[in-house]
Structure formats: C-alpha cells, structure tokens
Amino acid sequence: MNTTTFLDAKGLACPMPIVRAKKAMKDMQTGEVLEIHTTDKGSVSDLTAWAASGNHEIKEQQQESDVFKFWIQKG
Amino acid sequence: MRIIQSSEVAKSVITKESLFILDVRNTDAFEDWKIEGERVRHLNVPYFDLLDGIEEIEDQLPKDEEILVVCAKEGSSIMVAEILEEAGFSVGYLSGGMKAWSEYLEPVKIADLKSGGELYQFVRLGKGCLSYMVMSGGEAAIIDATRMTNVFTDFAEQRGVKITNVFDTHLHADHISGGRQIAKTTGATYWLPPKDAEEVVFEYAALEGDMSIQIGDTRIDIQALYSPGHTIGSTSFIVDDSYLMTGDILFIDSIGRPDLAGLAEDWVGDLRESLYSRYKELSKDLTVLPAHFMIIDELNEDGSVSEKLGVLYEQNHGLNIEDEKEFRELVTGNLPPQPNAYQEIRETNMGKIQPDEETQREMEIGPNRCAVR
CATH class of the missing domain: 3.40.250.10 (Rhodanese-like domain)
Structure with a gap:
C-alpha cells in the first residue's frame, strides 16, 4: 500500500481522530492514500462510517496489539 | 451550554x-x-x-x-x-x-412491606435491566444486581442497612452481574441456583426451590420457587407474600427466551411448565417484578415496572397460547438476535474470564434481548 500521508492519532479520543483525518484528507488528491493509526476503540466504527459517508475507500485495516491501522483512499 | x-x-x-x-x-x-x-x-x-x-x-x-x-x-x-x-x-x-x-440506575420505591421494611426497584433505563433491594430490620437483600455495585452499596449505606444476602435469579447472559462483587465487599452470602452454576469457578451458596431466607429481625420471607425455562436453574422469589420476582421467565409484555444457554429445544417444555402451571397456581394478587423490561411502554407512571399476576394472565400474549406447538414455535422459531457478547457475559458471570471495566462496558453495549414477544 502506497501511503501518501501518514497521520498518528494514537492516544487521541473521539472526535479528534476523525477531525484530524478530515483535515489531512483536505490537502490530498483523489486516489491518494491516508494511513492513520489510532488507539481509541470507538475510532474503528467511526472511521468506517466516516469513510463511507465521504465516499472514501478503506483499502486495508489491521490491528497490532492496541493500535488500529487504516489505509483510506480519498474518493 | x-x-x-x-x-x-x-x-x-x-x-x-x-x-x-x-x-x-x-x-x-x-x-x-x-x-x-x-x-x-x-x-x-x-x-x-x-x-x-x-x-x-x-x-x-x-x-x-x-x-x-x-x-x-x-x-x-x-x-x-x-x-x-x-x-x-x-x-x-x-x-x-x-x-x-447505559450505566445509570434509577431507584424507585415499590412498597412498604407488611412486616416493616421497604422494597426498591433499580431501573436501568438504558439497558432495560431491573434489580431489587429488600430492606428490613437493618438488613438488606439484593436481587439481580448489575455491575455498578456502588449504587447498591451506597444506597444501603445511606439507609443504614447491612447487605446480608445477594441473589441472582439465574446466570445472566445479557449483563454482567454485580452479585459476587457486592458479596465480596460486604461479607454477604451470594446465592445462585446450582443448576446454572455448574461451571462457576467461585464459592456460592446453593439457591434451591422452596427455601426461605429471613432478612432482618422482622420476618420477611424470600421464598424461592424453582421455575426453569430461560435457563435450567431459573428461580423466582416471593417476597412478603405479595411480590413475585420472576427473573427472566416472565416480563410485563413478553416472556423469557430459552435459547441463550444454547438449549432452546430442551428447555421450551420447562418454560411452558413454569408459565402455564407453576405460576398459575400462585395468587393472582401477587405483584410481578421482572428482571427486565423491553420497551419504555412497560414503565408505570412512577417509573417502576410491575403488574399484578392476574392482569398478566389476561393481557400478556405469551401466557395465552393454548396450543403447545404454537408456543414451541414462538419461543424457538422467530427469536430476536442474541444480546451482544452474550457468551462472554456468561463466562464473566461464571468467573471464567475477568475482563477489565472498559471491556465489560463494551460487552454490555446495546439493548438487552432476553425476551420473546
């Protein structure tokens, strides 16, 4: 996965992971990929719903111990 | 703001x-x-x-x-x-x-008891769980406590009563019981029906049918009544000759589901027997106090959830299915989805796993689904 922008949102509580992700996406081009790492459990369903609502596509999703990793392609 | x-x-x-x-x-x-x-x-x-x-x-x-x-x-x-x-x-x-x-409990007074003392219902509005506290002569019993144990221990402390007995009507599958924790911190006896407790990994007192336990020096019997069907051990209580605590067997507008411990087909007969024979022999004047409500319409004016047994025999659809085959289909056929994480919740209540508070919270997320309507 070719990451264009990396966002470290570990330790951030809701709503900050999404607020930051949205801001990061603003500066990206369609088709580029945002890699985001979070630790807030609620961010998993929120990022999924947010991506769907903004027509972005989650290309990959992983969990490594307490860290959730997402690769989201801008739509 | x-x-x-x-x-x-x-x-x-x-x-x-x-x-x-x-x-x-x-x-x-x-x-x-x-x-x-x-x-x-x-x-x-x-x-x-x-x-x-x-x-x-x-x-x-x-x-x-x-x-x-x-x-x-x-x-x-x-x-x-x-x-x-x-x-x-x-x-x-x-x-x-x-x-x-989800964690908020509203205490609602149900009654002053005949022989002195009081009966309170704790309504967990966000989750539909109902717990009870019977207080008399400086002592208290708690039935079907939730995991927010401070609510119960603080309530008892404010009223100057000592918690001596803690009961679960059955091994819960939709929420984590606070019974064992309360018993541990207060030194009270924790009672569980042994048939539901075969796999538990802690000490408990065996709650058998037809037992009486006295709370305080005023005599308040908690009479246990074996009423299987939701689980094989499900036990009801008759308190002060007036209140029937039905656990998850009978609700106001629905009846218990027999499948959460995985044995719907085996237990449907027991459920029928409890609802159509055992409860039927009891006084119609008993006030039914269930362990859950499903919909907000089941709340009375004062926020309590209760109804006379006689009224339920007239109005609760689940008590009025003459045909045994039809009954069997209702409680084994179109069952609602099972509660979130119900297997893990059962294992927690058995003491087999010890999830941290945050995990317990997430396990309980969402509505309870212990009934069939």
Whole structure:
C-alpha cells in the first residue's frame, strides 16, 4: 500500500481522530492514500462510517496489539 | 451550554417530558439502541457530518427548546454542542454519553412491606435491566444486581442497612452481574441456583426451590420457587407474600427466551411448565417484578415496572397460547438476535474470564434481548 500521508492519532479520543483525518484528507488528491493509526476503540466504527459517508475507500485495516491501522483512499 | 446528567434525562423519560435529542453517533449505533421515551424526539446525524457546520440540519432543530446532544462517550457531543451554541441554539450535552446512560440506575420505591421494611426497584433505563433491594430490620437483600455495585452499596449505606444476602435469579447472559462483587465487599452470602452454576469457578451458596431466607429481625420471607425455562436453574422469589420476582421467565409484555444457554429445544417444555402451571397456581394478587423490561411502554407512571399476576394472565400474549406447538414455535422459531457478547457475559458471570471495566462496558453495549414477544 502506497501511503501518501501518514497521520498518528494514537492516544487521541473521539472526535479528534476523525477531525484530524478530515483535515489531512483536505490537502490530498483523489486516489491518494491516508494511513492513520489510532488507539481509541470507538475510532474503528467511526472511521468506517466516516469513510463511507465521504465516499472514501478503506483499502486495508489491521490491528497490532492496541493500535488500529487504516489505509483510506480519498474518493 | 448545560452539562446534563443521566439522572436528569431519566426524570424526563419517567415524567414523560418533551425532550429533543440530537444523537451524533453513527447511524448503526443509533439504530441499535438509543434513549427512548414517550415524548423523546430524535435527530441522528453523525458528528463527522457536522464538522463543517450545522447549516444543513439547522431547520430540523427546535429553536424554542433545549437540544440535548448525545454521543458514545461525550467528546463529540461537546464539540457539536459548541457549534450549536455559537449558532444561537439552547443546548446541553449528556455527561458521559451513552456509556453513562447505559450505566445509570434509577431507584424507585415499590412498597412498604407488611412486616416493616421497604422494597426498591433499580431501573436501568438504558439497558432495560431491573434489580431489587429488600430492606428490613437493618438488613438488606439484593436481587439481580448489575455491575455498578456502588449504587447498591451506597444506597444501603445511606439507609443504614447491612447487605446480608445477594441473589441472582439465574446466570445472566445479557449483563454482567454485580452479585459476587457486592458479596465480596460486604461479607454477604451470594446465592445462585446450582443448576446454572455448574461451571462457576467461585464459592456460592446453593439457591434451591422452596427455601426461605429471613432478612432482618422482622420476618420477611424470600421464598424461592424453582421455575426453569430461560435457563435450567431459573428461580423466582416471593417476597412478603405479595411480590413475585420472576427473573427472566416472565416480563410485563413478553416472556423469557430459552435459547441463550444454547438449549432452546430442551428447555421450551420447562418454560411452558413454569408459565402455564407453576405460576398459575400462585395468587393472582401477587405483584410481578421482572428482571427486565423491553420497551419504555412497560414503565408505570412512577417509573417502576410491575403488574399484578392476574392482569398478566389476561393481557400478556405469551401466557395465552393454548396450543403447545404454537408456543414451541414462538419461543424457538422467530427469536430476536442474541444480546451482544452474550457468551462472554456468561463466562464473566461464571468467573471464567475477568475482563477489565472498559471491556465489560463494551460487552454490555446495546439493548438487552432476553425476551420473546
């Protein structure tokens, strides 16, 4: 996965992971990929719903111990 | 902006006040469970759709009424409430979010007991769980406690009573029991029906049918009545000759489901026997106090959940299915989805796993689904 922008949102509580992700996406081009790492459990369903609502596509999703990793392609 | 506590929302729900809620959780979470009440109106818009402003929903919001903003924990609701306040709306947010709502218990007095003492019901509005405290002569018994054990121990302390006996009517599958914890901190005896407790890994006292346990020096019998069907051990209590605690066997507008321990076909006969024979032999004047409610309509005017057994035999559909085959189909056929994480909840209640508080919270997320209607 070719990451264009990396966002470290570990330790951030809701709503900050999404607020930051949205801001990061603003500066990206369609088709580029945002890699985001979070630790807030609620961010998993929120990022999924947010991506769907903004027509972005989650290309990959992983969990490594307490860290959730997402690769989201801008739509 | 006002910080609104779950207790205030509970009062609004019980007194049927008008309440407008802007729920900013994901649509999935909102549809799964929400704050319900007769005069509660909702608008669900996920918070991430409001980051650029609220113009798109502005005309759907009341201008002459306070808006309660609700999210999962509270962080997003504060952010949205700030945006609304700047736009000139009167606004508050739910302190602790749906997490706090799920954990809030409203104590409602059911009765003064004949032989002295009091009976309280603890209504968990966000989850539909009902717990009970019987107090008499300086002692207290708790039935079907939830994991928010402080609520019960604080309540007992405020009233100067010592908790001596803690009961679970059955091994719960929809919520984590606080019974064992309360017994541990207060030195009370923890009672469980042995048939439900075959796999538990801790010491307990065996709750058998036809036992009587006295609470305080005024004589208040808690008479156990073996009534299997939801689980094989399910036991009911008759308190003070007047109150029938049915656990998850009989509710106000529904009946228990027999499948959560995996044996629907085996237990449907027991469920029928409990509902159509054992309970039928009891006085119609007993007041039924169940361990759950499903819908907010089941709440009485004062927020309590109770009804005379005689009335339930007239009005509860689940008690009025003559045909045994039809009954069997109802309780084994079209069952609602099982409660969230019900297997893990059972294992926690058996003491087999010890999840931390945050995990316990997540296991209990969502509505309880212990009944068939």
